Amino acid sequence: MSNIKKVVLAYSGGLDTSIILKWLQDEYQCEVVTFTADIGQGEEVEPARAKAEAFGIKEIYIEDLREEFVRDYVYPMFRANTIYEGEYLLGTSIARPLIAKRLVEIATETGADAISHGATGKGNDQVRFELGAYALKPDVHIIAPWREWDLNSREKLLAYAEKHNIPVEMKRGKKSPYSMDANLLHISYEGGILEDPWAEPEQDMWRWSVSPENAPDKATELELEFEKGDIVAIDGEKMTPAQVLAYLNKLAGANAVGRLDIVENRYVGMKSRGCYETPGGTVMLKAHRAIESLTLDREVAHLKDELMPRYATLVYNGYWWSPERKLLQEMIDSSQQTVNGKVRIKLYKGNVIVVGRVSETDSLFDAKIATFEDDEGAYNQKDAEGFIKLNALRLRIAAG
Numbered sequence: 001m002s003n004i005k006k007v008v009l010a011y012s013g014g015l016d017t018s019i020i021l022k023w024l025q026d027e028y029q030c031e032v033v034t035f036t037a038d039i040g041q042g043e044e045v046e047p048a049r050a051k052a053e054a055f056g057i058k059e060i061y062i063e064d065l066r067e068e069f070v071r072d073y074v075y076p077m078f079r080a081n082t083i084y085e086g087e088y089l090l091g092t093s094i095a096r097p098l099i100a101k102r103l104v105e106i107a108t109e110t111g112a113d114a115i116s117h118g119a120t121g122k123g124n125d126q127v128r129f130e131l132g133a134y135a136l137k138p139d140v141h142i143i144a145p146w147r148e149w150d151l152n153s154r155e156k157l158l159a160y161a162e163k164h165n166i167p168v169e170m171k172r173g174k175k176s177p178y179s180m181d182a183n184l185l186h187i188s189y190e191g192g193i194l195e196d197p198w199a200e201p202e203q204d205m206w207r208w209s210v211s212p213e214n215a216p217d218k219a220t221e222l223e224l225e226f227e228k229g230d231i232v233a234i235d236g237e238k239m240t241p242a243q244v245l246a247y248l249n250k251l252a253g254a255n256a257v258g259r260l261d262i263v264e265n266r267y268v269g270m271k272s273r274g275c276y277e278t279p280g281g282t283v284m285l286k287a288h289r290a291i292e293s294l295t296l297d298r299e300v301a302h303l304k305d306e307l308m309p310r311y312a313t314l315v316y317n318g319y320w321w322s323p324e325r326k327l328l329q330e331m332i333d334s335s336q337q338t339v340n341g342k343v344r345i346k347l348y349k350g351n352v353i354v355v356g357r358v359s360e361t362d363s364l365f366d367a368k369i370a371t372f373e374d375d376e377g378a379y380n381q382k383d384a385e386g387f388i389k390l391n392a393l394r395l396r397i398a399a400g
Contacts, residue, residue, distance in 0.1 A: 006031040006112040007143060008103055010129070013048030017118045018166050019157055020145045021055050024116060028143070033059040033110050035103060039069045039095055040184025040242065051167075061106055066184055069098055070241035074185050077315060078284050079229040079339075080304065080332045081292075084312040087262050089278045089285065091186025096125060097320035100132030104140055114141035121147040124267050128318030135321035178205060184245050186258075186278040197263055197273045208253045208277040212350040215256040219348040221355075222251065224287045226343070229336030231284060248280030255347035258282040267317045286352040287343040295338045295362045304335060338362040 007024055011017045011034035024032050034057050036048040045062055052060045073094050084090055103115040115133060119125035126144055133140050151157050161168050179191040187208055193199045203211060225233040231244045239247065252258055258279035266272050292301060307328060314325045341359030345352055368378040 004028045004030045004113045007114040007116050008033045008035055008107045008112045009116045011036050013051045019160055020118050022164050035061040035106050038064045040066045041182040059110055066242040070245050073098055075230050075241055079336050080308055080311050082312045084316045089281045090315050091278055092181050092188050093316045095183045096128035097132045100129050104133050104137040114143050116143040127267055131318040132321050185281050186276050189275040194273050201275050209258055209279055210256050212256040215349045219346040220255055222345050224343045226291045227340055229339040245280045248283045252279030252283050256350040257347055283352050290343045290354040290357045291341050292339055294357050294365055295359050300335050
C-alpha cells in the first residue's frame with residue numbers, strides 16, 4: 001500500500017464511491033483523483049464536484065461523454081444487431097470500456113500509480129473494467145475495494161458512512177433500494193425483491209417507460225434514416241448519435257417499449273436476475289434489422305447472425321478491447337457500407353412494428369423477380385426443378 005501515492009477513482013458521488021474515496025485515503029494514505037462521467041444516466045454529475053472537494057480532492061475530472069459513448073460504442077455494437085442470450089441489449093456492458101479507457105488516460109495524465117472502481121467481487125463489472133484497463137495500460141495497478149475490505153453489507157457501509165460523517169441520501173429505512181445503473185442506452189435494476197426470480201417487479205420501480213396498460217391508444221409513427229448502418233435522422237431531422245438515442249428513449253418509453261425481465265448468466269459463474277429498460281435501443285435494433293433485410297446479401301446477413309452471439313459474449317464479458325472483437329468489428333463495419341435507407345415504424349403498447357423500408361441506392365429487392373404476378377421472363381420457374389433435385393440428391397441416396 002505504501003507504494004501507491006496517487007489513484008484515479010471512478011466516482012459517481014453516491015454512497016458506495018464516497019465510502020471508497022474515504023477508504024482509499026485512510027487505508028492507502030494516498031492522493032485521490034476523481035473521475036465522473038456523464039454518459040446519459042439522467043442525473044446531474046456536477047454535484048460530484050462539491051462532494052469530492054469536501055474530501056479534500058484537488059484533481060477532479062467531470063466529463064460529458066454522451067456523444068463519444070453512443071458514437072464509438074453503442075452504434076458499433078448495434079451494427080452487429082447485438083443481443084446477449086437472446087434478449088439483453090448490453091446497456092451496462094457497453095459503457096464499461098469507455099470508462100476504463102478514461103480511467104487509464106487520466107492516470108497517465110496525472111501521473112497516478114493506480115486506478116480504482118466500485119464494482120463488487122460478485123459481478124461482471126469488475127471484469128469489464130479491469131480487462132479494459134489491462135488491455136490499454138498493461139502495467140496498470142488496480143485497487144478493487146470490494147475485494148479487499150470487510151464492508152460487505154449495506155449495514156456495514158452505512159455504519160462506516162456515519163462514523164466518517166459521509167452524507168447518506170435517500171435513506172429508505174432498513175429496506176435496501178434496488179441497485180441501479182443508468183446510461184443513455186438503458187437503466188438496470190437488481191437486488192431487493194428482484195432476487196426472487198418468481199417475484200414480479202413493482203410497477204413504481206420502472207423509471208423510463210410506462211406500462212402497456214397505460215400506454216397511448218394511438219400508435220406513434222417514426223421514419224428513421226440510416227447511413228452505413230447508423231441512424232442519422234428521424235422524421236427528416238438530422239441528429240447526432242446521442243440526440244438520436246435520447247429522442248428514441250423518450251418516444252419509445254412513452255409507448256411502453258423496452259422493458260425486460262431476465263435471468264442471465266454472469267461471466268463469474270452465477271445466475272443473476274435483472275430488469276432493464278432499453279426503449280431507444282429496442283427501436284434501433286428492430287429498425288436496423290429491417291434496413292439490413294433490404295440491403296444486405298443473404299450470405300453476409302446470415303454470417304453476421306452466426307457471429308453475433310460470439311460478439312455479444314465478448315462485449316458482455318469485457319473483451320471490447322480484445323483483438324478478436326476488433327477483428328469482428330472490422331468485418332461488421334465493412335458489411336454496413338450498403339446499409340443505407342429509411343425505415344418506417346410504429347410504436348404501440350410495447351411493440352415496435354416495422355411498416356416500411358426503402359433504399360434508393362442499395363436495395364437488393366427486385367420486385368420484377370419477387371412478384372407473384374407475371375414477371376415477364378425475369379425468372380424462369382423451370383430452373384427450380386434442377387435446383388431442387390441437386391439439393392435432394394444426398395437425401396435420396398440416404399433414403400434409398
